[in-house]
Amino acid sequence: MRDEWLRADRLPHIYCAGCGNGTILNCVLEAVDQIGWDMTDTVFVSGIGCSSRAPGYIRTDSLHTTHGRALAFATGVKMANPNLHVVVFTGDGDLSAIGGNHFIHACRRNIDITVVCMNNHIYGMTGGQGSPTTPLGKTSTTTPYGADETPFDLAELAVAAGANYVARWTSYHVTELTKAVLLGFQTPGLSFIEVRCQCPTSYGRRNKYRQPGDFVTFLRDNAILKDRWDRTAKPGSDLPDDAFLVGEFVRRAKPVMGVPDEA
Amino acid sequence: MQGNIACAEGALAAGCDFFAGYPITPSTEVAEHMAAKLPKRKHCFIQMEDEIASMAAIIGAAWTGARAMTATSGPGFSLMMENIGYAIMTETPCVLVNVQRGGPSTGQPTMAAQGDMMQVRFGSHGDISIIALAPSSVQECFELTAEAFNLADRFRCPVFVMADEAIGHMRERIDIPDSVPVTRPKPLKEDMLPFAPEEDLIPGFAAFGTGRKIPVTGLTHNEKGYPDSTNPARHESLVRRLVDKIELRRHDIASYEIVSKDAEYVFVCYGAPVRTVQEVVLGQKIQGTGYLKLKIVWPFPENLLKQFPNVKAFIVPEMNLGMISREIERHTCVPVISVGKIGGDLHYPDELIAVVEKLRNGEER
Numbered sequence: 001m002r003d004e005w006l007r008a009d010r011l012p013h014i015y016c017a018g019c020g021n022g023t024i025l026n027c028v029l030e031a032v033d034q035i036g037w038d039m040t041d042t043v044f045v046s047g048i049g050c051s052s053r054a055p056g057y058i059r060t061d062s063l064h065t066t067h068g069r070a071l072a073f074a075t076g077v078k079m080a081n082p083n084l085h086v087v088v089f090t091g092d093g094d095l096s097a098i099g100g101n102h103f104i105h106a107c108r109r110n111i112d113i114t115v116v117c118m119n120n121h122i123y124g125m126t127g128g129q130g131s132p133t134t135p136l137g138k139t140s141t142t143t144p145y146g147a148d149e150t151p152f153d154l155a156e157l158a159v160a161a162g163a164n165y166v167a168r169w170t171s172y173h174v175t176e177l178t179k180a181v182l183l184g185f186q187t188p189g190l191s192f193i194e195v196r197c198q199c200p201t202s203y204g205r206r207n208k209y210r211q212p213g214d215f216v217t218f219l220r221d222n223a224i225l226k227d228r229w230d231r232t233a234k235p236g237s238d239l240p241d242d243a244f245l246v247g248e249f250v251r252r253a254k255p256v257m258g259v260p261d262e263a
Numbered sequence: 264m265q266g267n268i269a270c271a272e273g274a275l276a277a278g279c280d281f282f283a284g285y286p287i288t289p290s291t292e293v294a295e296h297m298a299a300k301l302p303k304r305k306h307c308f309i310q311m312e313d314e315i316a317s318m319a320a321i322i323g324a325a326w327t328g329a330r331a332m333t334a335t336s337g338p339g340f341s342l343m344m345e346n347i348g349y350a351i352m353t354e355t356p357c358v359l360v361n362v363q364r365g366g367p368s369t370g371q372p373t374m375a376a377q378g379d380m381m382q383v384r385f386g387s388h389g390d391i392s393i394i395a396l397a398p399s400s401v402q403e404c405f406e407l408t409a410e411a412f413n414l415a416d417r418f419r420c421p422v423f424v425m426a427d428e429a430i431g432h433m434r435e436r437i438d439i440p441d442s443v444p445v446t447r448p449k450p451l452k453e454d455m456l457p458f459a460p461e462e463d464l465i466p467g468f469a470a471f472g473t474g475r476k477i478p479v480t481g482l483t484h485n486e487k488g489y490p491d492s493t494n495p496a497r498h499e500s501l502v503r504r505l506v507d508k509i510e511l512r513r514h515d516i517a518s519y520e521i522v523s524k525d526a527e528y529v530f531v532c533y534g535a536p537v538r539t540v541q542e543v544v545l546g547q548k549i550q551g552t553g554y555l556k557l558k559i560v561w562p563f564p565e566n567l568l569k570q571f572p573n574v575k576a577f578i579v580p581e582m583n584l585g586m587i588s589r590e591i592e593r594h595t596c597v598p599v600i601s602v603g604k605i606g607g608d609l610h611y612p613d614e615l616i617a618v619v620e621k622l623r624n625g626e627e628r
Contacts, residue, residue, distance in 0.1 A: 081327035
């Protein structure tokens with residue numbers, strides 16, 4: 001299936017050795033395979049950044065748009081033709097900095113699209129500047145003395161803004177991620193899947209995760225299942241340092257936009 | 264009917280089936296009318312979170328084959344600039360109505376101006392070309408908006424209806440035809456790549472979902488649509504084509520009216536100032552004057568200036584401090600007198616007559 005869906009004539013891709021984006025692209029295409037969508041009525045939309053180059057490698061109609069605006073373009077595609085399956089690839093900077101307003105409004109509208117955010121905590125394409133998800137204290141070219149702004153929790157943001165399906169996994173959790181993307185496809189309304197992933201070139205290099213595997217190990221060791229945490233943690237207690245929750249944050253059936261008329 | 268409503272009705276007559284917009288004075292009636300009409304036709308009206316998103320949404324919709332439009336005014340128009348460039352680069356047909364108001368910045372939300380005439384031509388970054396129309400009556404709001412869709416589809420570029428607050432909020436009786444001519448984009452041929460131009464420099468169009476699997480990008484791209492942004496020759500041939508496909512056809516695209524070719528003093532006008540010029544010339548308030556009225560301002564049809572063999576001066580009344588007058592100066596050795604007026608009032612006939620009289624007196628001296 002992968003050979004059919006990827007544009008072999010676009011290779012080699014631009015991703016650095018050890019990048020997590022390819023893993024995520026692979027999981028999304030696996031989910032597309034499982035749901036059985038057709039290439040002709042599936043559209044991938046993206047903004048600007050490393051993550052946003054992904055649609056260009058997929059053999060479908062695709063829109064590689066302007067920085068931060070992927071969700072607004074995707075809204076136009078889906079509302080004009082609800083029969084198309086629309087998937088958005090975005091990154092932490094694209095989605096939550098320049099595109100933050102479109103993010104919360106797309107969630108609020110609950111447009112029937114699936115949004116996959118490759119959150120590598122950094123602006124990779126422009127060479128490693130701090131983003132709204134750079135953790136406190138971490139080094140980037142624009143936070144040389146350590147990030148001192150509190151980062152966004154993208155999954156919680158999507159829940160608060162109204163998305164019908166929200167999950168967070170990492171580039172380590174490929175099976176869980178694929179299942180989450182599939183559930184996202186199947187849930188009417190906006191599905192948001194945050195995927196924390198490694199950027200060895202721009203983030204790992206400056207933050208003591210020199211090998212690609214170092215940050216994947218970090219992701220594995222610090223991911224706490226949301227389910228388990230909710231069941232076992234004392235209410236109101238803080239997560240351990242560096243830890244973050246993974247799993248399904250919400251699955252609900254609030255009113256949606258952009259679904260085909262039943263006729 | 265009000266000018267803004269006529270813009271909306273012209274769009275509906277042309278088959279506009281997608282509107283995305285954001286409220287802004289003095290254009291809001293366009294959106295309100297589309298909000299009332301489109302859902303009843305089972306078409307999409309969507310109020311977006313800002314003008315950046317509105318422009319993005321109509322581009323997305325256009326790629327599904329929709330006839331897509333937005334409407335705005337100065338501040339919103341400024342916000343749209345980046346995505347307008349994207350529409351140009353990706354050859355996306357779409358229509359924007361700009362009901363111009365006084366700027367810069369928030370300026371005069373409720374007053375008329377023509378201050379965006381250079382921004383529409385040069386506002387987005389890089390070398391670009393676009394098509395801009397300027398209605399001077401409510402009837403033309405209807406006709407030019409309908410025609411804008413055909414030009415957008417034919418040339419595969421954003422097309423702008425540059426109205427202004429005076430025309431947008433003016434009420435006049437108009438004739439609405441049973442139907443308007445509709446030209447859709449020529450289809451992408453089976454054996455053609457999605458961004459390979461035909462002889463007219465314009466590629467055929469295939470909507471998303473029709474099986475052509477088109478990768479659309481704002482990056483400099485090859486004929487397949489694949490990014491190729493560090494190849495100077497590729498960039499030059501692409502951008503030159505995007506400009507040439509419009510500029511080389513500027514004489515065919517032109518839409519205008521000429522009155523009194525033999526005149527010595529010729530007004531060149533577009534939009535609301537046309538009305539004062541007509542009052543002066545057609546009302547014969549002063550002898551020896553004529554006018555060139557441009558219904559399409561960009562691409563600028565410079566050949567029309569040669570239609571006045573006896574002209575001693577071109578007089579250009581505009582509701583800005585002299586934008587199109589500069590363009591005219593580029594194309595003629597005849598003196599060009601800019602009569603810029605800002606603040607929101609239209610030109611008075613006496614103001615234009617005084618300009619002609621002053622020129623005449625200057626000759627006699």
